[in-house]
Amino acid sequence: MAHPLIPQLEALAKDLLTQAGYELRGVQLHSHRIPLTLQVLVQKADGSDISLDECASLSAPLGEAIEAAELLPGAYVLEISSPGIGEELHDDRDFRSFRGFPVEVLFRDGKGAETRREGLLLERDAEAVHLNLRGRPLRIPRDEVIAVRLVTASGDS
Known part of the structure; x- marks a missing residue:
């Protein structure tokens, strides 16, 4: 079962990423890890992979948006990456x-x-x-x- 915060986190990330020219490919919240880990999978709008520099440039604005929305209480790790090995195919x-x-x-x-x-x-x-x-x-x-x-x-x- 998906974590109950996933829909809100997806909506927040999707809005921010779309405005920046990217596409949200998935959000996973690993609540069994300490600290909590939020994994956000991102692609360019044309479907191509994003670079490490692009991941890094998205981290601060997304982290700030999550903090402003007060969705995740306490410490957490934000991981931004491109879909790859181990990822499920959906659409x-x-x-x-x-x-x-x-x-x-x-x-x-x-x-x-x-x-x-x-x-x-x-x-x-x-x-x-x-x-x-x-x-x-x-x-x-x-x-x-x-x-x-x-x-x-x-x-x-």
Whole structure:
């Protein structure tokens, strides 16, 4: 379950980032860490990755906006980064951008058991996620997919 502050943090970050010419790709609040860690994933408006300097330049204004809104009581760490390895793919843009990349798909098979498969992402269409699994096509129905995540190449895909 998502932290109850996520919608407010997303709205705040989205407004600030849009005005600065960036796009919010996700917000995660890691409340189990001490101090609390807020991770904000950002891309340029054209979908390209942002640089470390751009991450650094966004940190102060975003931190100030969060402080002004008094959303996070106490100490916290603000991490601004570009989506990458380990990140889940969510929308059509993600699936187009990472076509050909190694991914891990977590899904429920026909018997309801959770299963993982790693392969190269071919595409996602209205019915399924398609992978290249060691040279063989694999079709996983979308209604069975729990998550699709970028992974590092393992050499067996």
